[in-house]
Amino acid sequence: MQIAPARRARLAAPDDAPPLVTWRTQAPLFLLAALGTLLVALFAVSWGTVDIPPRTTLSILAGHLPFISTGEHAATADAIIWQVRMPRVLLAGMVGATLAFSGAAYQGVFRNPLAEPYLLGVAAGASVGATLMIISPLFVVAGMFSPVPPAAFAGALIAVALSYGLARNGGSVPAASLILAGVAVSSIGTAVVTYLMLTYNERTLEILNWILGGFNTATWTDAAILLPYAALALAGIAPLARIINVMQLDEDEARHLGVNVEAVKVAVLALASLATAAAVSVSGIIGFVGLIVPHAVRMAWGPDYRRLLPLSALFGAAFLILADLIARSINPGYEVPIGVITALVGAPFFLALLRRQGAGRRPA
């Protein structure tokens, strides 16, 4: 890695060294970010096609909490807030958090700034699974519970396992091989989906809709499906932040320091892939979040993974909630694909950050 010497130099200069990062010193920052995300979520719940005053929104929300009665509300407003907007905002937040967190973790273990959660074929594998299910007779007879998310989930995991298996060389899995295997597996998956989509063209719209992703059909059930995987990844990977920090210096150096690099790599990849697969299975493929949010956080708060991982989750959630809010209110009553928004809004924002950082670095 080219940046390693520079970083080492910075660590060596005590004046320039960042303040000690511990959970306790970071608590105010995390709390503030969490509060901000919560406000974004509340704003998104109270804003939509249908004008429902914030007071009514809060009252409806409170009414659904246990032991609180806020009186009767119009059935329509209640359905819109509690059955449509709440699960939609919650799911967007959880998917955003999962993708950004997993992206940050991937970037950490691969020590590659281009790493993102779909790198090992999760998206392509999920697409193959979903497409196969959509063209199968099961899709029609399944009725109330869509068989597509489980199929997508299975496809995603198979793809990751395949990438991993192909890259495995003896006891170790070199990062470069893993990335290349992921690219190859993704290409195969994309080719299969393209072929199936064109062959079974009476189902093209359904397949395309699934791939484009979005939260228009989000339900509490979707959120409940994702929750355990997202929580598991968060709880499993966050404690490894310190080790991921050490791995940034040099894998060999980390080994000398007694870190079982392979074990950490496998654990992080497995947990992050599992969570990403679950997110993709309930929301389709939403690009860009997993790549740019961690970088934006890194530019603002530095490369320490103890800060980067939790903040990526929080800002990923806020970012996707806002992107979804734009997607459903830009043309009130009608949907705009969310992937368009994440790219159109996310990319310029990201480029602006990049330029600002570049300007700061340039010698006077």
Add this chain to the structure above:
Amino acid sequence: MDIVRRGARTLWLMAVCAALLFAAACGGDDGAGDDRPFEDNPTEIQGVSTPSAFPIEIERSDGQKLTLDGPAKRIVSLSPGATEIIFAVGGEASLAGVDKLANYPAAAAAFEPKVDAFQPNVEAIAALTPDLVIVADNGSGIVGNLDRLNIPVLYLDIDDEVKSIDDIFGQIGLLGRITGTEEAANELLVDLNARVKAVEEKLVGLPTTRGPAVYHELDSTFYSASDGTFIGSLYRTLHARNIAGDGGGVPYPQLTQEAIIAASPNIIVLADEDFGVTVESVKARPGWSAIKAVQEDRIYGINADIISRPGPRIVDALEQLAKAFYPNAFQ
């Protein structure tokens, strides 16, 4: 909630304006070209053509002119709707190939050879030595490919040229002339027009704006059909208010779920039963119990092919919906 009502009214007003604008546009622009048969007898039966002589000159959707010097004898139809029309007017002897989605009537489903209209293979089409290829969607760029091979192409875009039942009737008349089956086409049109008129007459007393609000579902992610489509024109004929409105400028827009719940349509029409959506699964959607159609059990499935294809069966769709919407009037 006042703002909601005002918003709804604005939307409705916009929809009406769009409909008016649309009607004006239809009056001025004759879409299929100056051969549009019913221009000659606007007060009479839609689509019926006066006896005409070849050559027929047609303006295609891409602005190019197509001139036919005589009836087409080897037609490759890449449009299931056009295929249905050709069979309905007895012009199937002129067919040299149909799209693989053609499934009605049974003879069309059994017809060989079949070609893929979605990713058309220009060589496979050229190999059938067609003297006319009918294209309703040029997403694949097939029109340009066929033009380069000097194969005549009748390209009438399904979104641009077919915006009402009358437009479908216009195509029936046109295809009758092209296949040299004008008489059968005219007979069919007389019958179809009479059936539409019968429906209209039963609804005569109804004010245009007081009919039921309808949500037309194309798929389970809430794609719908706007007023500017022929599906929309069906609902206008039925004095129903289509909640998709002008579609925000999109013929087939994706509605937000909360807009559907807020509009609380009296009736839901499912054109996606082929894709696993059922009356029960719609009722079970979280939050949908607030919708009048769910409360009053007014969710109806309709065969997607008859309502989504611009062919003669569109009148079947109209009659089925009329019966469902107004059970008392159509006993």
